[in-house]
Amino acid sequence: MEPLLAIRGLNVRFGPSERPVPAVADVDLDVAPQEIVGIAGESGSGKSTLCGAIMRTLVRTARVSGEVMFSGRSLLTLNDGEMARLRGRELSMVLQNPMTSLDPLYTIGNQVEEVLRERRRDGAGLRPGGAIEVLRRVHLTAPELRVRQYPHQLSGGMRQRVLVGMATAAAPKLLIADEPTTALDASIQDEILILFRELRETAGSAVIIVTHDLSAIRRLSDRVVVMYAGRIVEEGPTGEVFRAPRHPYTRALLASLPRIEGDEVHLEPIPGQVPDLASLPPGCAFAARCPVAKDICRGQRPPESVVADRHRLFCWRAEETA
């Protein structure tokens, strides 16, 4: 099937050109219509930057190159106006920072209505109570009160839900959700994930969900992408990757989930530090922390190995990790 989103050779660099910070490097990624893709990876691995590059919301100093095709249009070459129109309707995003994404000067109701109005430029009138309806869908209590409150008067989790509500108010073709549930308790988190799945079923939306919560990815997404130091290191069908991770980093990531054994909670952090992006080693960025690294890993960048249908990874020891 023709992918909805096709990213080829995407690179994003920050900082001075003498000492660039390659926050996203050589990313290729396809998202099919109605597909739910989870992106996981350590903090600072470039997940938000990747989303920002697709949505074109990065700071102007970011140097973006490569190609991003979204339903036949090349996003990186659209002009600002066209991009803004696209963002309003076909593409929408939940930003990682809920407080700064809401305008402190306006009530929640004003802001939700503004999004609704934007989505209905075709002339259809605004239904009264539309904003309340949006808030109810994301399980906010007393939505009729919330529409009158200002962002700082809501709890962190409530603000996050307001953003999710606004991003899903229309039926976008692609929804990018960057850490949409970090501030939510387990029951509301599940409701939000279910909302995403319903969005796919009722409106045919595709969803990219970026999250540290591996269990959310496992339960929601069709496919998972693991990033490390700006690059994709493994990508494959969710069930397969979680059952039998192939990349040593993916393995370490899954092992670092807290495990409860009897009365003790076990934590196994990945030893070592995330590398400094401005001075990456020539080989595999994970080599310094990798338990199975060989000399070649430190010296040369690993090639892509396709280990199964739609399952690929970048590792010199791809054969042996099966």
Added chain:
Amino acid sequence: MTANEPMVEASGIGKTFTLPAQSLFGEAKRVAAVVDVSFRIPHGRTFGLVGESGSGKSTIAKMLLKLEAPTEGDLRVEGQPIFRQSPAEELAYRRKVQAVFQDPYGSLSPRMRADRIVSEPLRAHGMPRREAEARAPDLLRIVGLPPEAALKYPHEFSGGQRQRLAIARALSVDPQLLVLDEPVSALDVSVRAQVLALLRDMQQRLGLTYLFIGHDLAVVRYLSDIVGVMYFGRVVEVGPARQVLRQPFHPYTRRLVALASGDAPLGAVRMQGELPSPLNPPSGCLFRTRCTYADTTCIDQRPEMRDAGSEHMVACHHYEAVVAGTKAETGPQLREA
């Protein structure tokens, strides 16, 4: 200070926010964010606070940080009421109590460099600027950031990196009580594990006391000695962490625990029933609209906190039935998808 005097003692604290009337004839609306909450945190221990989003956890944290004043009740730290302090007492209190918040994007002053951010509390307590900033690389190392991070500005860090900066800042003045409002929610599993191990280690070495707010029950359990569970502004269950998070007595906690295990397929286990409205709270037990054990008693009477043995308190009329129920079923009564 007596031997068993707690670090923190809250007695019946409450906070009601009043929203001004919308029109001349409208009524001012009142939101009871926290209602009649009591708990104690012994020295050197961690009190974990969990519960529904919007249930008042951060409001309790803010009261302890003196950022909001309770509208009711009494809040003491080391036996002293923390409101009505002299300026000198307040400054001493500020040194003793530090905080880390949930939102890494809002927590750092956008136009301040990292070394100034982490050393600012030291300066606020009188250390000369040079000396304070010289300690920045050390503080950064503690939270696993490279020393060159000292020269960057917040927008140059990812979410998780910012949160580590915030933690370094809070640790800079060697506080005794840390208020941690979802400090690791924004961190990925690996860094989260590092930070939690760090927090536990600091607690053991320095005898710190924590108020830890979180949504990830495994994380809360890892760090906490005592856990309180909040639902709509009230603490409905409080007790030793292990018991509360493994053998909960309150129907709400039961569901939370069942959901949090994250094993069930998405949607297989769901909270059912009406969400109560804080504007028009249900009579009797606040959880009755979603509770499978609810009966007329629950509609008529508000359940009081009862001691269910070994310092485990629960506010539920039928907790015995709930506990007994587990023997017959595999879990609390939940909707099957």
Added chain:
Amino acid sequence: MSATSEGSGLGPFRRRFTWGRGGRPPIVATTICVILVIAALAGRNFITLAPDEVDFTAILTPPVWIEGGSWEHLLGTDQLGRDMLSRLVAGARISLLTACAAVIAGGTIGIALGLTAGYLGGLAEAVIMRVVDAFLALPFILMALAFVAALGTGVGNIIIVMVLTNWARYARLVRSEVVLIKQRDFVLLARVAGLNRRAIALRHILPNVLTSILVLAILDVGRAIILESSLSFLGLGIQPPDVSWGLTLAEGRTYMTVAWWLTLWPGVAIVLAVMSFNAVGEWLKARFDPRGQL
């Protein structure tokens, strides 16, 4: 606010700092502003004739490109034979410097009071904001006239009058931003860190309102120039032998029919200066203040 906004991923905060809003930068206006500022600061070094040098042999000399003009007086001379170009440059100095001084002094007072009101709240806020409202309610030219009547004329007094008429707008702007910023987590955490109120206001709040203040200040330079010119034109502002555009305009008025250059040049100078500062200010405003609270 045109805002596709939040749901679409472009939050207003980010939008405030994204280039490309507010159209293209006004290059011509910026250039004029820069030239005016240079003229005001260093213009004296470029002109050879003193602005008050009377030359009865060259009364009402027309500009150089008109019959009877002379290379010595490029833009002509006035009724006392004083060189118009020199007078314009000298006028730029006084007009611009009084405007800037007024904006800086008024801004500082307004910022201080706005910070106090916004951060302390309570009684301090109530009192300060009532005074601000009172000042904003009066038409500013009337207010200026009243103050001149009370204080008298002269450069110093003009600056005082201009400060009195513009501080309130800074106070209001700063207060409204402070009220919002003080709810942000980083300010709460500064309180937790033990910083005193003054340090929080200066280190955490002020830097975050500076952009808006700067925009307002640039817009205000234009206003201040008009105010000073109007007062001087009415004979209530700058007094001879000091030179300002408004004063030059007033002095040339009686000769308007015989020597148009006496009024045209200062008029053009005022209009150009005001329009340029406004254009730059408006552009900055569109870029940094899409909510339009200025």
